[in-house]
Amino acid sequence: MRFFFAILCVMSFIVAACGLNTVQCECPTLSPTVTFTITDSATGDKIQDPVFSVDGASANGQCIGVFPDDAGPDAGPICNQWRVTLPVGHSTVTVGATGYQTQTFGFDTAMSGGCCSSGTQLNQQVALSH
Secondary structure, three states, rough: HHHHHHHHHHHHHHHHHHOOOOOOOOOOOOOEEEEEEEEEEOOOOOOOOOOOEOOOEEEEOOOEEEEEOOOOOOOOEEEEEEEEOOOOOOEEEEOOOOOOOEEEEEEEOOOOOOOEEEEEEEEEEEEEEE
């Protein structure tokens, strides 16, 4: 009976220890993204209102790095860069703007494992031409 009691105590300790090993993630998971800097190939000026598609589907670009436009009060701010969220794996991104030829890029992304995982963060320069 003492032998049975000893095994029961050891098993209880193992089960309790396993329950203490769970970790709660306290930070967000970052999806894979690509940050585009989009300019006019002839002038080098930033292109406003670009359009994006990821694997053939329309995608939103997040304007980052806004700075004031010196052209006048009606021109509005200029986006320095545009961030697009990508799926994990291989994806094809097309970048365009009104009056410009589109360009297509292929990207391979992954996620780091574990808590607070982060996806591949990429940068791409784009010079669009008429």
